[in-house]
Amino acid sequence: MSQPLILVIDDEAQIRKLLEITLHTSDFKVKEAASAKEGLALAKNSNPDLILLDLGLPDESGHLVLTKLREWFTKPIIILSVQSSEENIIRALDNGANDYLVKPFRTGELLARIRSSIRSLLPNNSTKLNFTNGLEIDYSNREVKKNNEVIKLTATEYDLLTLFAKNEGRVLTHQYLLREIWGPGYINQSQYLRVFIAQLRKKIETDPNKPEYIMTESRVGYRFIAKDNL
Amino acid sequence: MENFPFQKYSLPKQYLLSTVFILVISTACYLFSDFIGYKVVALILLVAVSLTAMFFDIKPVLLSAIVSALVWDFFFIPQKFTFSISSAEDILMFLMYFVVALVNAALMTKIRQIEKKAKEKEEKENTLKLYNTLLNSLSHELRTPISTIIGATDNLQSMADKLSELNKHELVTQISKASLQLDRQVGNLLNMSRLESGYIQPKKDWFDINELIYDVLNQLKDELGNHPVHVAVKDNTPLFKLDYGLIVQVLHNLIHNAAENIPKYAVITIRANCKQDKLVIVVEDTGYGFPEDEIERVFEKFYRLKNSKTGGTGLGLSIVKGFIEAMNGTVALENMQDGGAVFTIEIPSEISYINLNVKE
Structure with missing residues (x-):
């Protein structure tokens, strides 16, 4: 992808201006929409590589716009919103948002999230994933290596790690992780998740308290990232 | 207003307590009725009614005024043990007693209402004081960073060619600090209003x-x-x-x-x-x-x-x-x-x- 195109849907001119400058300077192409209607039309016409969506639009709720976009748009959508309640964040993530940044945000953080979301788009049919900071997952052998040393993972730990790795850059909610790994009957058993995250971090992180791979998304879930995105 | 400790009792309890009080005082007077005249008893009973007026609601006080009048009439005014009063002077006394007891009760209640209003006013003033403290604190803590941002951006816009690179960098740093401070203040205020509204319901x-x-x-x-x-x-x-x-x-x-x-x-x-x-x-x-x-x-x-x-x-x-x-x-x-x-x-x-x- 030479110059990825980013569509900004936000009714605040100040924020659009800020995003336009930030994104242009970082070699992205930018298109802007100031309303839900305009945003949906531009998404159809220009087929962007990523959408930055505000939830507080004048003509329609951003949640609704997200749902409409997800009927056909498969590339990353990142929410930018002043709403910081976990209900809103989880709702947006459940409706298909890849990530969620609360305004005011730091532009460095935004760019990191955009890059990691766009990278997750790159075709990846290989049976082996290599992460920049020494982590390797070999799907064909169900083997995980850190700095060329094999790490012994339990079946559940392996499933958890691969689920993360396949969703690099994406915030996975507690409920999503519990449903995917343990099954729908376990979405309220968050104690399992807490314990397994701690175990997995002990095995793959250099310092489990300052994780480089599995990041805590306060109140919401976890996000797997590769180091060079930081 | 904590001086009226019995007002927290239910109304029936207040009726009971005030009546019992009058009856106890009357019994004491009756025991000493050989030594004190029935007119003095009237004064003692009036004092007793005043005391109930200090402690109870208006209705129990009116009841004690009536009860005391009847008790005085029945047990103390000659002919004892009848409600009939023989002398014109005693009839007048009885009527006056009745009126004084009622007025006494009414006045006491009125005084208490005025005190209550004064207390409400004081509370209102306290709220206003708190509100002013909030406004002062707010205007200071919000306007300081805002002033920094406006001033620094003014300089960057109008004097860009005169400012050294170092000064420009310094101004931008100040803007950054001020806006983070502003963000934190707003966060605190939002949290405070969540607390004040009682809206916080912990999600475990x-x-x-x-x-x-x-x-x-x-x-x-x-x-x-x-x-x-x-x-x-x-x-x-x-x-x-x-x-x-x-x-x-x-x-x-x-x-x-x-x-x-x-x-x-x-x-x-x-x-x-x-x-x-x-x-x-x-x-x-x-x-x-x-x-x-x-x-x-x-x-x-x-x-x-x-x-x-x-x-x-x-x-x-x-x-x-x-x-x-x-x-x-x-x-x-x-x-x-x-x-x-x-x-x-x-x-x-x-x-x-x-x-x-x-x-x-």
């Missing part, structure tokens, strides 16, 4: 306290800079089931407060363990501690230490207290013997020592 979910502490430290890494921070979570500390977001905010405020107010070399230590189904978190630093005479007040809304520098709204610690109390917990502040402050938080919680091999 399992969490790992060690992970939570490092989450907060990660959020505060810019503010903490090179401050030495120690985390000591006891081995085998169970999972707790509490509101993650509220505890994050509590620790955020405490650690941020410490980082802002202690010398660079001072160490911040965060300890956590489980004590009898309670989550115990201790945040301590090796800074200067709090002035002993102000320790009691630091959790009060808008209270700021006498020597505090600008940048705070006096809300941070009251939010800490409010959030902890919303989870039925407690927070205490002490100074260490060799200086430095210790905040101790205790919150009752469900706990889980989940065995790793349960669900593989």
